[in-house]
Amino acid sequence: MKLDRDLQSIQEVRELMIAARQAQRDLAGWDQRQIDRLVEQIVLACEQNAGRLAEMAVEETGFGIAEDKVLKNLLGSRTVWDYIKDMKTVGIVSEDKARGLIEVAVPVGVVAALIPSTNPTSTAMFKTIISLKAGNAIVLSPHPNAQGCIKETVAVMRQAAKAAGAPDGLIGCIETCTMQATNELMRHKFTGVILATGGGAMVKAAYSSGNPAIGVGPGNGPAYIERSADIKKAVKRILDSKTFDNGTICASEQSVVTEGCIKERVVAELKDQGAWFMDAEQSQRVERLIMRPNNTMNPAIVGKSATTIAKMAGITVPLGTRVLISEQSTVSPRNPYSREKLCPILAFYTEENWERACERCIEILENEGVGHTMTIHSENEEVIREFALKKPISRLLVNTPGALGGVGATTNLAPALTLGCGAVGGSATSDNVGPMNLLNIRRVAWGVRELEDLRSAAPAAAQRSAPPQMSEADIARITKEVIKNLQAQGYQL
Structure with a gap:
């Protein structure tokens, strides 16, 4: 029954999210070198399977050209990695002792990644690589018309991640693909951010989920x-x-x-x-x-x-x-x-x-x-x-x-398969999305000024002058005038 399948898919997502959250917490103990080694092993596996996965995508979806999808797979893996590999994304990412500032990278947690049918294998690679580089876990929701090639891409990446010592559950993928499963993924309390690539309705659903989202609408350039x-x-x-x-x-x-x-x-x-x-x-x-x-x-x-x-x-x-x-x-x-x-x-x-x-x-x-x-x-x-x-x-x-x-292949834009459309396009960013969009920055700031310093530095014109002091004679005179005016208006005092 359809209802049973829907319920099964929802339960599956909940279990994937619990596993992903725990895996991300385990990953939080890794340093930058360990994270980079993990991601590089996944990149190598994607490279080695680029041709096979491209052919699977064309055969399953009927979209595009296999030799071009090979280039997309390489863009979504090797080209992206070459661009991001030297980024500091773990722990302290910058320190300015002279100004008393430290910046610490904080992963968003679990990335919910919606994968389209037009670029299925390359987008799955891309979103996984940038998510893990930023210290996150990821759960992918395949497009129903491309679930076979997406699931195989995930299997390739999981195998490489396991060989690199990654915790189980770090790369999750919905097996029972239903609309209810995708909605549960987007609305789940453990979802740190949604990466939504696809049709306008799906992107709107991501932004109305109640969780942070980075959505990409249609192009018409x-x-x-x-x-x-x-x-x-x-x-x-x-x-x-x-x-x-x-x-x-x-x-x-x-x-x-x-x-x-x-x-x-x-x-x-x-x-x-x-x-x-x-x-x-x-x-x-x-x-x-x-x-x-x-x-x-x-x-x-x-x-x-x-x-x-x-x-x-x-x-x-x-x-x-x-x-x-x-x-x-x-x-x-x-x-x-x-x-x-x-x-x-x-x-x-x-x-x-x-x-x-x-x-x-x-x-x-x-x-x-x-x-x-x-x-x-x-x-x-x-x-x-x-x-x-x-x-x-x-x-x-x-x-x-x-x-x-x-996508950054023939320009010096950041190589990416998720292209933000900015506020005018209803998107949370105008960036070619990368690891830095999938982490927060915790700022540590030392005090460098006291209240007295602020007051002494304020322009004289901006400082409030003290209220004028009134003498007892002034108060008596004003009181007398008030009483006189009230009596003139007929009040008995």
């Missing part, structure tokens, strides 16, 4: 090609990004915005590099595939190739087509082309100048994906700075593929 851009390189980067793992990274471009004066050159270059501009009828056929009746993204197209999507829509495109493009002039929640599309489909907008392009990009982002990421291809520093000042985003990527630049 436009790619602006400005008139000074190297058009050939700009197009290459956009298509490289949009076809990487068939567009399943949320930082990938969702639309191209360019200027009228270079439109013909941009269109010609897109066609030369494998993009297919659909006519009105073809656009309508594909449009009906993008969203479901409830106006959410259709999972049937996620991570599929352009030719597969064309076949699903019943349209004919040339062999070798890499991306499907539809020219658009409107942006709205009811226009699927102006929304997030985790597959090789792009909207194409043409504007008069960079100021109008700037407005269009803001309109696209405010329609969906506000706070996330966008790209600009330009050699004009002034225009780039104007975009940086005005766009409601957490990452402006310049002359680089969006999908790879956003």
Whole structure:
């Protein structure tokens, strides 16, 4: 019975959380060297199994390209580790004797990690590595459509952790995947912080759970090609990004915005590099595939190739087509082309100048994906700075593929598979999330001033002057005047 399975999954989560809490307390006795040795052993195991796990993910979910998922697995393990390995995350992390300050790292405890189906194995690796680096335990909640490959990834990491002497229960994973189990995980009293990567509804649930949460909403980043851009390189980067793992990274471009004066050159270059501009009828056929009746993204197209999507829509495109493009002039929640599309489909907008392009990009982002990421291809520093000042985003990527630049593969951003969207996007952070987001800092501060020092240092104008002293004669005179006034008003005294 479904009810029995739901109850079983809830009980399973409770047991996982008890074990994780105890394991984290045991881990609290480890020093930085021991923690780093543990995490490095897990990283090595992830590297060694990157190919096998990538193939499992594609086979189970039907999303993406195995060779690209190998790169994601390496990004989520080795690249992340190389970036964070020298971070101080245990015990005293800084000390300033001259100022009388010490900072101590304090783990949040147990991290509740929600894992998506689009990047299942790499996200499981990434969240586990940064959680353990910060001294936490972790319990993972797999997406039901990717639970097999996620559970196998956890098994690989657990085996490596055990060999490194880690306490049992440090890396937990829900075996009975139900919505009730995920809700119990997010609301559990032992949950220190929730790392939520996935759909908007799930992220909102994380923030309403009553526990601290770091959520990542949808992306919908436009790619602006400005008139000074190297058009050939700009197009290459956009298509490289949009076809990487068939567009399943949320930082990938969702639309191209360019200027009228270079439109013909941009269109010609897109066609030369494998993009297919659909006519009105073809656009309508594909449009009906993008969203479901409830106006959410259709999972049937996620991570599929352009030719597969064309076949699903019943349209004919040339062999070798890499991306499907539809020219658009409107942006709205009811226009699927102006929304997030985790597959090789792009909207194409043409504007008069960079100021109008700037407005269009803001309109696209405010329609969906506000706070996330966008790209600009330009050699004009002034225009780039104007975009940086005005766009409601957490990452402006310049002359680089969006999908790879956003996660730190082709930029010097922190390598991460959880990209914060900032307050404007409803997120608790705008960071590329890492270990420092998963610990608190306890500050020890020595007194360096006395009350007398504060008073003597205060500006004279800010100091309250003492109230004036009244003589007995003044008091008698005032009393006499008050009595006289009261008698004049008819009071008998």
